[in-house]
Amino acid sequence: MSPESDTCARFLPLNSELHQRHYHDPKTRNNTRTVLVINTGGTIFMQKDATGALCNSADSVLDVLDRLFELDHPNMPVVHWVQATEQIDSSSMKPLHWLSLAEYIHSKKDKYQGFVVTHGTDTMAYTGAALSFLLHSLHCPVIITGAQVPLSQPMSDGRSNVLAAIYLAGHSKTHREVSIFFHDALHRGNRSTKFSSTQMNAFTSPNGQPLIRLAVDPDIFPGNEKIEHYDHYRFDWKFSNNIYVLRLEPSQDLRAMLALMRFIMDGDGEPSVVQLPPPPALPPCQPRGQDAGTRPGQAPEGHPPGRKSKMRKSLDRTPLSRKAMLEAQVDGNARRIVPTRAIIIEAFGSGNVPEGNPLLKQLLMEAKAKKTVIAITSQCLGGRVDIGSYAAGSDFNASGCIHTGDMTSEAAYVKLALLLGQGDLIHEEISFLMTTNLRGEISHSKKHKIHGRQPDPRESAEQAPAEVATPLLVPSPLE
Ligand SMILES: NC(=O)C[C@H](N)C(=O)O
Numbered sequence: 001m002s003p004e005s006d007t008c009a010r011f012l013p014l015n016s017e018l019h020q021r022h023y024h025d026p027k028t029r030n031n032t033r034t035v036l037v038i039n040t041g042g043t044i045f046m047q048k049d050a051t052g053a054l055c056n057s058a059d060s061v062l063d064v065l066d067r068l069f070e071l072d073h074p075n076m077p078v079v080h081w082v083q084a085t086e087q088i089d090s091s092s093m094k095p096l097h098w099l100s101l102a103e104y105i106h107s108k109k110d111k112y113q114g115f116v117v118t119h120g121t122d123t124m125a126y127t128g129a130a131l132s133f134l135l136h137s138l139h140c141p142v143i144i145t146g147a148q149v150p151l152s153q154p155m156s157d158g159r160s161n162v163l164a165a166i167y168l169a170g171h172s173k174t175h176r177e178v179s180i181f182f183h184d185a186l187h188r189g190n191r192s193t194k195f196s197s198t199q200m201n202a203f204t205s206p207n208g209q210p211l212i213r214l215a216v217d218p219d220i221f222p223g224n225e226k227i228e229h230y231d232h233y234r235f236d237w238k239f240s241n242n243i244y245v246l247r248l249e250p251s252q253d254l255r256a257m258l259a260l261m262r263f264i265m266d267g268d269g270e271p272s273v274v275q276l277p278p279p280p281a282l283p284p285c286q287p288r289g290q291d292a293g294t295r296p297g298q299a300p301e302g303h304p305p306g307r308k309s310k311m312r313k314s315l316d317r318t319p320l321s322r323k324a325m326l327e328a329q330v331d332g333n334a335r336r337i338v339p340t341r342a343i344i345i346e347a348f349g350s351g352n353v354p355e356g357n358p359l360l361k362q363l364l365m366e367a368k369a370k371k372t373v374i375a376i377t378s379q380c381l382g383g384r385v386d387i388g389s390y391a392a393g394s395d396f397n398a399s400g401c402i403h404t405g406d407m408t409s410e411a412a413y414v415k416l417a418l419l420l421g422q423g424d425l426i427h428e429e430i431s432f433l434m435t436t437n438l439r440g441e442i443s444h445s446k447k448h449k450i451h452g453r454q455p456d457p458r459e460s461a462e463q464a465p466a467e468v469a470t471p472l473l474v475p476s477p478l479e
Pocket residue numbers: 041042043044088089090091119120121122123146147148149
């Protein structure tokens with residue numbers, strides 16, 4: 001058993017003791033929805049140890065819950081609570097935690113109308129992005145929240161955060177997707193980032209408005225219907241562990257970074273993938289259903305062996321991209337190389353790097369042959385990567401590095417880990433899917449053509465709508 005499996009076994013199964021609030025009179029309740037709150041740890045339920053450092057405490061949760069008298073309000077949903085057998089600081093969260101959390105939520109989907117995950121803030125945006133890709137077919141709100149100050153302390157933001165998250169998760173008009181509630185805003189899970197370690201308002205959506213901004217306004221949730229799912233692309237529940245992030249610095253000796261890149265690219269050993277079987281209730285993936293029983297590398301019946309059948313397989317499970325993929329530069333002469341490693345270069349501005357380094361150029365050209373994907377993100381919090389808009393970024397463009405557009409670094413990392421983890425996508429497919437809006441995580445740039453392909457006309461119709469903050473009246477009558 002791998003260390004990750006051990007960690008997972010401690011994290012899950014979750015405590016089977018569900019705690020349910022007892023309300024004064026169920027008949028007077030306006031809200032008949034039931035929300036499951038899953039505590040995974042983080043500051044919200046932490047307490048100070050003898051040295052004054054915050055640490056997870058398994059005892060505090062139930063004491064705290066009894067103090068949340070707002071849960072008795074008739075407009076609040078019925079709440080059940082469950083917690084991981086070991087709560088963790090979110091800095092220890094790994095892909096296996098994302099997977100096991102997604103699996104747990106998925107297993108409860110018929111019992112609850114909404115979910116709240118209490119979670120540390122440090123890596124909340126990664127979990128938000130990961131769950132958004134894994135739980136796209138859930139069609140109910142999954143809201144992650146936490147706190148900057150523990151509930152056990154005066155002036156904690158945990159109380160308002162968790163109550164608002166529960167309220168929203170139990171509201172029929174809340175966006176049925178994975179989101180993060182913090183301070184006064186509901187952010188799309190794969191669009192948000194933690195920008196402050198000290199402010200109560202710690203999260204932002206750098207390239208869009210929050211889905212909902214709490215306000216005293218009677219006009220609640222207008223236009224939420226348009227925030228839905230964009231693509232039915234189905235991923236296997238697998239994340240690659242072989243993603244490395246390198247950050248450029250002005251005075252850095254570029255040779256050291258290039259040596260590191262070469263070390264990563266030449267890395268031997270098996271690619272490491274973390275996986276869970278996909279939940280059985282998810283709609284079966286068409287081509288995998290068709291190919292059931294086909295061994296990897298073996299051509300499914302009726303298709304010639306080799307590149308074409310594999311490509312067909314990929315195309316079939318990517319309905320949105322089928323036409324566009326055919327137009328992409330994956331011609332008959334392209335070598336079918338399935339990358340097993342990825343390097344994300346955190347470049348300057350819109351994707352720039354110190355100019356005129358022949359070794360960098362050479363390494364970028366070598367990367368593909370060495371089964372390594374190179375993706376470019378920006379050190380800027382907002383805006384988009386547009387490599388090649390400056391001469392200083394043109395080496396990236398010429399060598400087929402992957403644009404990450406206006407995705408947050410967290411979403412780009414998680415998405416790339418997921419795509420690489422699939423284990424059968426070639427470079428061009430990864431590049432295409434990275435730049436395609438699958439779950440509202442990226443906006444399409446008209447200017448940006450992916451490897452010379454023409455955009456699929458359906459993309460403009462299915463791309464993420466402009467996210468508009470929706471004022472919310474609190475409390476409001478429920479339907
Ligand atoms: N505010 C927090 O929750 C920070 C904490 N270190 C965590 O991410 O678990």
